[in-house]
Amino acid sequence: MTDTGSLLTALECRACCTQVDPTKPVGTCPTCGQALLATYDLSKLDASAWRKGWAGRTASLWRYRELLPVQRVASIVTLGEGLSPVLPLGEVPTATGLRVWLKDDGGLPTGSFKARGMAVAVSRARELGLDALFVPSAGNAGVALSAYGARAGLRVRVYLPERTPPPMKEGCRAYGADVVEVPGTLREAGAAARTAEAGTGAFDMSTLREPYRVEGKKTMGFEIFEQLADELPDALVYPTGGGTGLLGMHRAFQELRAVGLLDREPRIYAVQPEGCAPIVRALRNGTPRAEPWADPRTIAPGLLVPSPFASERVLEAVRGSRGGGITVSDRAIVDAVRDLARRDGISASPEGAATYAALGPLVRAGAIRPGETVLLYNTGSGLPFSLAALERAVGAPDGSDARPRE
Template sequence: MKQRCIECGKEYNVNEVVYTCECGGLLEIIYDYDSIELDRDSFKGREFGVWRYIELLPVKDKDKIVSLKEGNTPLYRCKNLEKELGIKELYVKNEGANPTGSFKDRGMTVGVSLANVLGVDVVGCASTGNTSASLAAYSAKANKKCIVLLPEGKVALGKLAQAMFYGAMVIEIAGNFDKALEMVRKLAENKYLYLLNSVNPFRLEGQKTIGFEIAEQLNWDVPDRVVVPVGNAGNISAIWKGFKEFYKIGLIDNLPKMTGIQAEGAKPIVEAFKRGDKDIKPYDNPETVATAIRIGNPVNAKKALDAIYSSNGYAESVSDEEILEAQKLLARREGIFVEPASASSIAGLKKLLEEGVIDRDERVVCITTGHGLKDPDTAIKACEKPIKVKDMDELLKIIKN
């Protein structure tokens, strides 16, 4: 196992604390795949969750593992939405069912476990909310000091409350997420903390297990397409890596098309894809109601674009109005309550079906990344106000009408 630069190919030992290559390129974790002996029967009798796939994860010492029983999230067949959208087969992989309510828990169980292996006592991150909530929980479990930098006034209260309640040192900075990430990376470079944003390749090793679980939950019959909300762009590339690894060792026979969805006010990856470029042009002032993907300079953009191009996938943006409508649609047709960023995958699917980019005979999995209670204020504002009544007569009149 080693860390390897996706740009120049330079390799680093897994015990080296390094976040990017000396050339500036992103790193990825590479295993000796020929030595990994796994078949479909290998998983029988194993506990479900992220660490079910320990042969393809970087921490082997079970005593170092920090877990809150993350993973094993439900994959829902959405028959009501199939009829609504006119698609043959649609599933939602609901990552809001993780312990702190988002997919970030998959990355944090691996990242904080690796911090144990490295003997690190202080961990940190920049966040739009979910990353800070997750890291705060796992660092609390591991008895580590946690420092999180958040953009002032730009974090949903549900997420801010979590980070504070788990005992993290919460620091609000004057600026957006990209500014917060720049600052926390400087702290990491000066060894004040171990950085657990998704620029750290070990974080993505946990998140790739979404792909592993989808394959298993669909009885090893991989979907035609996986639609993913894109913010800092780690998740879409991680899920693609998961599918590729299962394919490489012979557990699955096909690979899905990876489709990334961004908000219109923060869509540098979509713009790069439509130009046919491998490099993005960052947004200075990203803005969207979907706070979890309000990121103008996604650090994993190159990995995300590679996943999209390599899988013959697609990238599209959706408006805030389309996101909020999709959020209500998913709740009112399937009983699944997600935060706005999560609903971008449903909004993107709807748009791409209408445009003919996604065929209505495709088998599609949409990833929803966070629970609706992460951002209750936005949900309340998007809905009709409660009806007020004075007495029973007025109540009956309203109900009968």
């Protein structure tokens, strides 16, 4: 029996319509191998009472627990994640005439939005009796799993690309996780992890190969609605690697619509670096899935995802919101990290800063129009990064390889 009030009913594969019992640990669809997504009995939710109740509840993402999968309060593993601030940026020089806000997940436990997904997924893993977890990660997901795993008393192994920022590697180790360094990108780390862990009984917490991380990320959408309902942004700009965050927000808006709390959802724009943009390319080409990106390169580790799993679902989410995609150069990303820090006092990860860099290109492309309200999502703190090292990696601003400043 549930005492969280969770209305979880099943796990469902959108590709082949298989329904799976959610009371046992399961990864991907047993029929076709694609992502499983949670379903809830929304008819049992008294939506206006639910919404009125949020303010009186705990100041964390667990205030939305009816539409999260965890069944028992005792299963919840929390470090106080959620309810990150929404900050006005004022006039942004590259995109005059817009009202720009930034939601800042850099201050969440472990320094990124990955805390949301891991809090929910580790809680559910504990509830379902798992005791050993592993994840291939660009850094932040590994740190988050290490921390929540430690808090839950579960064993954690993290597979990181060799070039992951050292503070993230050290972060995982500090929480007591085993760290395995793998040459290459997240793709190689994922392949190494799945080979090494086969038959060990450890559970794969890779995003969308595990059904509950995306449920935690849904809370980004619930919070945007709670914090900005009276002036919900026209557009939401999100740094996209695997695309789980974007899919989670879209799911939140769909659920809010289904229960009658929302009638218009923000258009979602996926931002990717020029050197690794499989989702944006698929959006431009109108294809149902993203093809692997050859020779991926970018200074934003979380966006170095050359072949996102479940790209079909991510593309459906962007298209369903009537949004789109845009690419930005690494040079523009580093400029944005610096400008957000110096102009606004915001420490943004390169991934989060990519959304600031995307504003000008989105306006020039006619995707966002003067007078509109835009929310940028900063998914992580800039503190694990050295600005000087990022600058060196992309060349001097006025060097020969520099792009014109806006």
